[in-house]
Amino acid sequence: DAGITQSPRHKVTETGTPVTLRCHQTENHRYMYWYRQDPGHGLRLIHYSYGVKDTDKGEVSDGYSVSRSKTEDFLLTLESATSSQTSVYFCAISRALAGYNEQFFGPGTRLTVL
Amino acid sequence: AQTVTQSQPEMSVQEAETVTLSCTYDTSESDYYLFWYKQPPSRQMILVIRQEAYKQQNATENRFSVNFQKAAKSFSLKISDSQLGDAAMYFCAYAGGETSGSRLTFGEGTQLTVNP
Structure with missing residues (x-):
């Protein structure tokens, strides 16, 4: 557990609406990914x-x-959601371990666009 | 661009037996890292094992080991003494050297079933 949370964990929305997913980390890591x-x-x-x-x-x-x-927040925005963006979204951070930057993942957000 | 290919969408193994999952990759870089991640039904991504390209010795973590063939660009995962808890989706992944920002390129995944 690298202190990564994602919100919301599940979301259902309609085509054309904006959606923002949030990734929050508690360990001050420089690199973050979606x-x-x-x-x-x-x-x-x-x-x-x-x-x-x-x-x-x-x-x-x-x-x-x-x-x-x-540093702690990385936001992903879908300006106008489409059905092709129905997916599971993962946030990750990169933490230096024994000379290498290892990625740790959040729990994921399941997004459904109707 | 780097690519990672897992040619086995599904594999199955009997409990206590050994199974090997295949992965090939393509890159022009000389400095890189390879990984196997496990994703159980909980969806959590769990790092299983890591291999540094500059190391000739194959990585081993308990019942998990890899066969890293750098010239062939092959990176297979062997699971020995398979357990029911090993059932999951397994992803092979590639990361370039320090300048890549540790971005990962994943294969398509192999769904492993463990039969009792």
């Missing part, structure tokens, strides 16, 4: 952050934006 998990695809990186206000795109960033105004 992944989505879909059957047949494993986990795919959406966006990541390497510090406050420092973010970059991952491989599936279209339709998503992120913000990090505080």
Whole structure:
């Protein structure tokens, strides 16, 4: 447990509505990540952050934006949700362990877009 | 870009037997790390084992071991003395060196069933 929480844990929304998912960490780690998990695809990186206000795109960033105004919070926003964004979303942090940065994952958020 | 491929969507094993899960990857980097993650029905992602590319010795963690073939870009996971609690989805993952920001690239996953 690396002190990572995600909220909400489940959400059902309608196409076209904005949605914001929150990732909160308690250990002051620099790197944070958002992944989505879909059957047949494993986990795919959406966006990541390497510090406050420092973010970059991952491989599936279209339709998503992120913000990090505080070290402990990393927000993922779907400006106008679509059915293709129905997925399980995982937040992760990177913690230095024995010379390597190991990733620890939050519990996930299941998002359904109707 | 790096890719990770798991060609076995499903595998099954009898309790107490040994099973091997396959993973291949493609990269042009020389410095990287490989991982196996386990995801039980709870959805929690759990790191099983890690291999540094510069190490020739295969990593081992209790009943879990890897066969790392760098030239072939192959990274298989062997589970010995399988237990019912090993039943889960297993993901192979790749991370580049220090400049990559530890971003992970995952394979598609292998669903492991353990039969009593």
